[in-house]
Amino acid sequence: MSKDLTKIRLFAMDVDGTLTDGKIYIGENGEVMKAFDPKDGLGIKLLMKYNILPVIITGRTSRIVTNRCREIGITEIHQGIKDKGLKLEELIKQYQLSKEEVAYIGDDVNDLGAMQHAGITFAPADCARQILPYVDILLTRRAGESPVREAVDMILENRFLAEDFADW
Numbered sequence: 001m002s003k004d005l006t007k008i009r010l011f012a013m014d015v016d017g018t019l020t021d022g023k024i025y026i027g028e029n030g031e032v033m034k035a036f037d038p039k040d041g042l043g044i045k046l047l048m049k050y051n052i053l054p055v056i057i058t059g060r061t062s063r064i065v066t067n068r069c070r071e072i073g074i075t076e077i078h079q080g081i082k083d084k085g086l087k088l089e090e091l092i093k094q095y096q097l098s099k100e101e102v103a104y105i106g107d108d109v110n111d112l113g114a115m116q117h118a119g120i121t122f123a124p125a126d127c128a129r130q131i132l133p134y135v136d137i138l139l140t141r142r143a144g145e146s147p148v149r150e151a152v153d154m155i156l157e158n159r160f161l162a163e164d165f166a167d168w
Helices: 038-049 063-072 084-094 109-117 129-134 147-155
Strands: 010-013 053-057 076-078 102-105 120-123
Touching (some): 010 084, 010 147, 038 063, 063 076, 084 102, 109 129
């Protein structure tokens, strides 16, 4: 691949179908549940350790997402976003980034706008086939099974030093 992953300074993520398996569990009393893989959470913390800003851009609005982001330290959270491309474009301007400094991971056609603004794009192994032409790296892990961690490991490859984690 000709794209340089070492330039990434912002990593934007979809939630449903990426950080989760895409299923929305609704109980008889209307409670909603989502499952997150802890490996993705640690991967996101690794991004922050190496000064890469993690960003959530999701079409749905959920307190579950807010709570998960708070738990792992994500502060740039955008929920209820219909035009993910426009939101990512705004963030690129806000943080004065070039396209090459931005990565995005998504799984379906509502992620295409954001994918067109990112310099590097990732997708879980079970993403919608319609987005494949826009995906730079098709991951081996499926939605909800730590595809974000797989992408993070690629971005941070060769940056880890054992002493960096003495206090973890």
